[in-house]
Amino acid sequence: MIAPGKEDSVVINLDGKDVSVPSGTNLVDAAALHGKEIPHYCYHPQLSVAGNCRMCLIEMGTPMRDRGSGKAVLNDDGSPKIGWVPKPVIGCATNVSAGMHVKTESDVVKECREGIMEFLLVNHPLDCPICDQAGECRLQEFATDYGRGYSRFVERKNVKPKRTRLGPRVTLDDERCILCSRCIRFSQEVAKDDVLGFVDRGSFSTLTCFPGKELSNNYSLNTVDICPVGALTSTDFRFKMRVWFLKETRSICTESSAGSNITVSSREGQVYRITPRRNDLVNDSWMTDSGRTLFKTVKAENRLVFPSVSGSRVSLTEAMDTAFKLFKNKRVGVIGSCKSSLEELFLLSQFCKATKAKKFIRGHFGEDDGILLSADRTPNLRGALVSGFANKYPKSDLSILNMALQKGELDTLVVMGENLLDSKVDAASLSGTEVVFLGTHANETSKLASVVLPTLTAFEKSGSFINRSFYVQAFLQAIPGPAGLIPDLQILSNLISSVDPESDLSPDLKKIWIAMSRVRNSPLKGISFSDLKQGTVQIDGSKWKNMPFVEKSALHHNPMMKIK
Amino acid sequence: MLNLELLQVLGLKIFFAFLMVSVVMTFAGYSVLAERKVSAWMQGRVGPNRTVLPFVGHIPFVGSFLKGIGIFQPLADGLKFLFKEEIVPGHVNKVYYYMAPLVALVPALTTMTVLPFGEFFHHSGKSTPLILADLEIGILFILAISSLGVYGIVLAGWSSNSKYPFLGGIRSSAQMISYELAMGLSLLPIFLWVSQPGSSIASLSLVEIANSQNASAWLALVQPLSALIFLVALFAETNRLPFDMPESETDLVGGFHTEYGSFKFGIFFVAEYAHIVIGSAIFTLIFLGGWHFLPWINDPWPSNWVGTLLGTGWFLIKTISLIFFFIWIRWTLPRFRYDQVMNLGWTKLLPLSLANLIFYVILVTWLDLSAATP
C-alpha cells in the first residue's frame, strides 16, 4: 500500500521502494532526491524541458483505474494494479503523481541507455585526449556507466568544423556536439539574448549563431558550463589545463553585490578558471563573463608584492613599525573599502576605535543588468554597514574627506585599497598628510603613500561578504598569496595590538566571528563562520531598510522584499 | 740537561716510530684493499681494478697488472677522504665529535711501540729484538692501551647525538667489557706455561714469549683452547664480523660512525684496520712463534742481516695470513645478534677461559712438583 504523503508531497514507488517527493517535480529530480541517478544530457534543472536527448528513458506506470467506476483496480493480494506504459518514457518531462511506479534499473531501461549511448557516440570524435571537457564530461561518464562498451559502427565518422567562433569568448567544436540544445535554451531563457539555433537536418545538424549575430552577451560562458560535452569551449581556458589537475575552492564573486557563488579552480598556486557554483538562493547556476576574468588581477603587473616605506622595499615588521609611528598620537582618518571582507571591516572599525580615527568610505556604482551584475559594484557594501564601519549609505566619492583634509583635521590617512585621487580628493589637500596604504594593487594613492602594506586578494584569503539580499556568504582561500605577505586580518590585528596592547583581537576567523556576534544588537548573533561554510545565511537587514540601496530587481533579488 | 747522546737516541727512536707508523698505516690501507679484493673474489666479482697512476700505470704488463689488482686504490681512497666535503651535522657535540676519531686511532698506533717484529743479529752472533721499547710487561701494555680504543667509539656514539650512533657506542662498551675478561684470562695460562719454575723467563715480555717458541712447540699447539678464546675475543675487540655490533650496517646504519664523513670517517676506518694489523701481529707473536720458522725446527736462516730480513719477512707472512683469515671470516659468517654476542661472551667464553686457567694452573703445579720430587 502506498501511504498518504505529506502535504504538498506525493509518494511514488521508485524501483520497488515507496518514497516521498515534492509534487510537481519531474522524475529526474525526484530520483536524484533519493540517490538514484537517471542519466540525462538535455535536461537542466534551471532551464525548460526539451526532452530531445532521450537519455533519461525509464519505465513508468500508474495505478489502474476502472474506466467505468473510476475505482482503483486491485491485484489479488489487494495491492493496486499498475498499468505500465508500454514504451519507456523520458524522466525529465514526466512529473510525479501519487502512486506512480518507476523503474530506473530494469532491463528495458538499461537497453535504452545502451542504445542511446551508442547512437550518440556514432559520430562523436575520439577527441578526449585534446578535449577540455575530458574529466568533467557527461558523455564520458555515462558512456562508462551506462554504455555498451563497444561500438558496432564501422563506417567513417562524421566530420564537421572543429573551430567555429560563436562569440568573443566561446568556441564551438561541431563534431562533439550532441544537439542537446541546452545552450539555445539558456540564451533564450536566462540571458534573454536569442542568438543560437540548429540548422540542417539529421547528421548534418549544426549549432550556429543566427546570421549577423554572435554569442557576445555577458553570460555567454554559462553555455560552456552547461554544455554536457566539449562542444562549447571557453576560448580563454581552451587547452590551458586539464580539469583533473584543478583544485576546486568555494568562493564568492567580488564583481558586484550580487555575490554569485563561484568555484575557483587552481593548480599549484595559479588560478586557471572561475566557474559558477549552484546556489538556488543567489545565482542559480550562472555568473557573468566579466566576473570570470577577475582572477587575472592576481598576477597583474601592478600587484603589490612587497612592503615599502616611501617607495623603497623594507621588511614587513619595519613597515608596520613605521606605520605605527605615523598614527600614534596623531589625528587619523581611515578610508575603508566595500571590497574588504566583513571580518576585515570589523577589525578596521576596532582599529578606528583604538586610534579614535574618523571613518570614511565610498561606494562604486554602475549599470544594473537585472540579472547578476548589480548596480553596486562592490561585494560587501552591506558588510560595511553590518560591521559597524559605516553608518550612512556610502556616496560614490570622498568629498567629505577632502573637506576634512582642507581644514587640516587629519595628520595620517589609512587607506584600504581605494584610490583617493579619483574620488574628488585633491592631491594638493593630501600634501600635509601621511598616507598608510593597504591594498593589493598599486594605484595613484599608493604611489603617494609613505607606507605601503600589500594585502591579499579574495582568492588568497578567507572571509565573508554580505550580498545585496543580506545573504552572508563565505569565501575560502584558493591559492597562497605572494611569498612573504600576511593576510589582511593579520596586518589589522597587528596594527590594533600595536596601538592598543590590551586588545585581544585575534586574526582568527572563528574568534572574530565570536567577537562580532557579541556586539549589541548585531544581526550576526548566533552565526559562526563554520555555519557559512555549510551554506548561505540570510541575516536581518531591517535596521538599514531606509537606506537608498541602488540595486534593482534581479535574479533572486527583489529590493521591495529585501527586509526579512 | 739534555745531552747529545740522549738526543741521538731520542731522534733515532722518533725516526723508527715514524717508520713504524707509516708501515702500520700502509698495512691498514692495503688491508682495506685486501678486504675489498678478497670479498670480491669470494663473491665471484673482480673488485677494484680501475684506479691508475699516470706514469706507473702505463708501463706495459706491469702497469696493467698493478691496475688489475687495484694497487693504487688505497691512494685514491685516502685522497678521496681528504678532499671530500667536510660535513658536520648541526646536532653534534663539537669538541667530543672531533676528538673521537683521534681517540680511536691513537691507542691503535700506541700499542705497536712494544710490538717486536724480528731480531737483529750482531756481528758477534748475539741477537737483539727489533722493537721500539722492550717493556717487561709488553702484553699488559698492549691490553691496557688497546682497551682505551673503545673510548673513541663510545665518544663518537655519544657526541653524535643521534640514535644509531648512540646505540653503537653502548654496544661497543658492553662488548668491550664482556670480551676483555675472557681475553685476559685466556692469556694467563700462556704466561704460566712460559714462565713455569725452572725456565729462565720470568716476565710478560712479548720478545721472551716469541723466543720461547723457537725450536719447540708453538703455543697454539700447546694451548689450543687459549688460542681459540684469544682469537674469538680478538675478533670481538677489533669489532670485526661476526662481532661488529657497534657498526652493524644492517640494523644500525653505520653505528658509531653514522654521522661521520670525509677524513674523520677515514680515521675511524684506518683505526679499525690498524687494530686488525696489530691484533694479527700479537696473535702471531704469542701463538704462532713470531719470527721463528716452524715448530720444533730451528730457524734455517743465517745469523746476519739476511737472517734479520728473512725472520721479519716470515713474521710478516704470518701476520698477513692472519689478516687474510680476519677477512675470510668476515665474508663467511653472518653477524651475531646482540644478545648472542653477550651470551657467548659471558656464559661460554668466560667460564671456558676460567676452566682453562684452572686446568693449566693444576697442570703446571703438577709438572713443577713432579720435577721437584725426583
Add this chain to the structure above:
Amino acid sequence: MNLLDLLFFFFSSLAAGGGLLMVVSKHPVPAALFMILSLVGVASLFVLLEAFFLAILQILVYAGAVMVLFLFIIMLLDVGPDGGKASKIRILSGFAGAVAVGLIIVLLLHFSQQSGFGLSSNAWPEINADSFVNGSNLTFSTSVKNFGYGLFTKYMLPLQVAGFLLLAAMVGVIILSKKFRIKKP
C-alpha cells in the same frame, strides 16, 4: 729543571686538572671522560716512578674496564646534565669541597713549615728498600715477579680480605638488583 721534572709537572697537572674538571662537569659523560684523563695522568706518574706494572694495571683496570662500565651505565640510563637532585647535593658538595681545601692547606702548611716551599726530599718518609720483600732473597724492584711474590707472601691476608670484600659487594649488588618473587600465602 730537567726533563723528569717537566714531565712530572705535566702529568701531575693532568691528573689534578682532570680531577677538578671531573668534579665541576655538569654532564656525567664529560665527567667520566675527565676522570679517565685524571687516571691516565696518575698512571703516567707511576711510570715516572718506574712502577710500570702499577701504571699498566691502573690503565687496564680503571681506565680500560671500570670506566668503560661507568660510561656504559651512564649512557644506558641516559643521565643528562643535572640529572640528579643537584640543589640538595650542592650544599653537601660545597661542604666537602671546603673540607678538602682546608685539608690541603693544612698539609701544605705542615710541609712548608718543615722545609719551606722547596719540598726537599727529607720531607718525605724514607722508603726502606729491603723492608719490602723480607723473608725472600729477592731485592726490591717493581718487576712483576717481585710484585707477585710480595703479594702472595707478606700481603697474602690483605689480598684475600680485599678479594672477599669485593665478592661480598658483588653478591650484595646481585641480591639488591635481582627482583625476588615474593611468595604469597
Add this chain to the structure above:
Amino acid sequence: MAKTRVLKRIPLSLSERTYLPQIVTGLKTTFSNMFKEKVTLQYPEEKPSIPQNYRGIPTLVKDPNGREKCVSCQLCEFVCPPKAIRITPGEVPDGDVSREHVEKAPEEFEINMLRCIYCGFCQEVCPEEAIYLQDEYSSSGYTREEMINKKDKLYELGGTLPDEHYKWDNKKKAELEGNPH
C-alpha cells in the same frame, strides 16, 4: 590433500654445538669461491644486452612522417607517481597545415630524471603512443637543470617509431574527403 610432515628436531651433538665444524665448512665454501670464474661485467667497455621490454629513460617519439605525436593530454603528468612530468599545453597554430587538425600539442614537455622512477605508467597511459621508455638507461649531468629533459632532448632521445594507426592522418583524410559533407 597435501600431508604435513612433522620433522623431528634432532638435538645437536657436542661438535655441532661448538659451531666450529660448520664454520670450517663455511670457510671452505668461501675459499673455493675465490678461484671460480668471475661474473663481473666490465661496464663501460662491456654493455649488458637490453631486453625488448626494458624500461629505460622515458622519451617522446615522432610518427614516421616526422610529426610529434604528443597532443599534451597530460594523462602521463597525471598518472606519474613521483610527479616527474610537467607539460605546458599549447595550441597548434592555424597555419601549420600538416598538424592543425590535431589542434593541441605540448608547448613545453619536461621529464625530471631526478624524480623519474622508470615505472612506465606514462607509456601505459598514453592514448597517442607518444611516450616510450626505450633502451637508454644511463643519464647524468652536472646540475639539476641538466637532469630535466626538455622537449627537444626528449624527441632527440626518442626518435621515430613505426605507427600502426595513423589516427590523425586518417582523420585528416576524412576531413579532406568531406564525410559526409
